[in-house]
Amino acid sequence: MKNNTRVSNAIIRRLPRYRRYLAELRNQGVKKISSNELSELIGYTASQIRQDLNTFGGFGQQGYGYSVEHLYTEINKILGLDREYKTVVVGVGHLGQAITNHILHHKFGFSIVGLFDVNPTVVGLAINGVQVQHSSELEQYVRDNDIDIGIICCGRENAQEVADTLIRGGVKGLWNFAPIDLDIPDNIAIEDVHLSESLHTLSFLISSKEQENRK
Amino acid sequence: MKNNTRVSNAIIRRLPRYRRYLAELRNQGVKKISSNELSELIGYTASQIRQDLNTFGGFGQQGYGYSVEHLYTEINKILGLDREYKTVVVGVGHLGQAITNHILHHKFGFSIVGLFDVNPTVVGLAINGVQVQHSSELEQYVRDNDIDIGIICCGRENAQEVADTLIRGGVKGLWNFAPIDLDIPDNIAIEDVHLSESLHTLSFLISSKEQENRK
Numbered sequence: 001m002k003n004n005t006r007v008s009n010a011i012i013r014r015l016p017r018y019r020r021y022l023a024e025l026r027n028q029g030v031k032k033i034s035s036n037e038l039s040e041l042i043g044y045t046a047s048q049i050r051q052d053l054n055t056f057g058g059f060g061q062q063g064y065g066y067s068v069e070h071l072y073t074e075i076n077k078i079l080g081l082d083r084e085y086k087t088v089v090v091g092v093g094h095l096g097q098a099i100t101n102h103i104l105h106h107k108f109g110f111s112i113v114g115l116f117d118v119n120p121t122v123v124g125l126a127i128n129g130v131q132v133q134h135s136s137e138l139e140q141y142v143r144d145n146d147i148d149i150g151i152i153c154c155g156r157e158n159a160q161e162v163a164d165t166l167i168r169g170g171v172k173g174l175w176n177f178a179p180i181d182l183d184i185p186d187n188i189a190i191e192d193v194h195l196s197e198s199l200h201t202l203s204f205l206i207s208s209k210e211q212e213n214r215k
Numbered sequence: 216m217k218n219n220t221r222v223s224n225a226i227i228r229r230l231p232r233y234r235r236y237l238a239e240l241r242n243q244g245v246k247k248i249s250s251n252e253l254s255e256l257i258g259y260t261a262s263q264i265r266q267d268l269n270t271f272g273g274f275g276q277q278g279y280g281y282s283v284e285h286l287y288t289e290i291n292k293i294l295g296l297d298r299e300y301k302t303v304v305v306g307v308g309h310l311g312q313a314i315t316n317h318i319l320h321h322k323f324g325f326s327i328v329g330l331f332d333v334n335p336t337v338v339g340l341a342i343n344g345v346q347v348q349h350s351s352e353l354e355q356y357v358r359d360n361d362i363d364i365g366i367i368c369c370g371r372e373n374a375q376e377v378a379d380t381l382i383r384g385g386v387k388g389l390w391n392f393a394p395i396d397l398d399i400p401d402n403i404a405i406e407d408v409h410l411s412e413s414l415h416t417l418s419f420l421i422s423s424k425e426q427e428n429r430k
Contacts, residue, residue: 079419093313095316172421175417189423189424191414197228200234201228202390203295204293209403
């Protein structure tokens with residue numbers, strides 16, 4: 001595997017998608033696949049696919065195509081999915097619970113270890129077998145349990161403080177659902193899911209299509 | 216406003232972010248802002264910002280900067296947020312309820328009109344004052360109520376069927392949270408939120424940073 005620290009943002013976005021399709025093919029018992037067949041499935045051009053996979057050293061053989069199992073395994077490695085990540089969720093309203101369910105359901109590579117909230121009506125409840133703790137315990141808990149990822153599902157007002165606490169505790173990455181750009185040090189990874197921005201992208205696309213259709 | 220149907224995907228992703236910052240500035244009572252000041256806030260270069268906004272006709276005046284109110288209004292128009300969208304949510308588990316709360320809370324431009332599920336323990340319940348209907352009513356309801364957007368929060372297994380039903384009913388766009396690429400006609404807008412892919416992007420970023428830090 002080549003060094004993957006300078007991979008473009010665009011490829012990073014495509015890799016999890018490759019993985020999703022390869023996981024499906026694998027479940028269906030497919031053993032090998034050509035870049036042309038992958039192209040038809042995923043919708044990227046075959047040359048785009050070959051180029052993407054070459055970035056990481058190339059896994060195909062001329063005239064044979066890719067071994068689904070091998071490519072799946074290698075993409076998992078590239079994505080850092082050949083290990084387990086311990087996560088905590090901060091803010092266990094509907095969104096926090098949805099994310100908790102999502103991770104517990106999909107399992108692969110991620111475990112929910114702790115749930116945190118400040119709401120006294122929620123603290124102490126067990127959700128999917130995990131007891132909700134008060135956020136005042138967060139930093140110590142993250143440190144004592146070597147938590148890798150903090151999942152921020154609280155409101156915008158508290159998100160930066162929660163991020164700071166998680167980072168002091170020693171997390172390596174943040175999955176942020178609060179509608180705010182967090183200020184974090186360079187050595188911490190972050191992935192934002194900004195729901196409003198996604199919805200506004202949709203309204204833009206609807207308006208654009210309406211304009212096209214009126215022509 | 217220039218024709219916006221051929222705007223690049225990258226700009227489309229940046230516009231909702233501009234809007235978010237302008238909304239904040241507006242709430243803070245800021246009247247005008249330069250591209251340099253916007254750059255410091257948002258993190259894009261000033262020239263990137265000027266170029267993006269010029270795509271839509273440019274709203275700034277040399278030596279003055281941008282009127283926050285004017286720019287906010289114009290970006291809302293570009294994003295199609297100068298109108299109201301009626302939405303239905305299909306699948307009201309935790310994720311569906313989180314999305315429902317999100318839209319009811321933020322309000323701006325979107326209203327939840329109908330909630331649908333197939334689970335008999337959920338059908339008939341009122342969530343935030345909206346009664347959950349059985350999904351067998353979906354197509355007729357969408358048609359009768361001129362629903363603009365269908366929000367797909369059901370599982371992967373039913374997502375394509377739900378999408379087909381919503382489209383037959385007449386929606387213009389889909390906000391899809393199911394982990395599948397839906398097959399839809401060209402005249403329908405779609406925005407996917409693939410949570411697993413987002414999480415795998417995060418694990419990639421964590422692994423990359425760890426490799427950097429080991430050097």
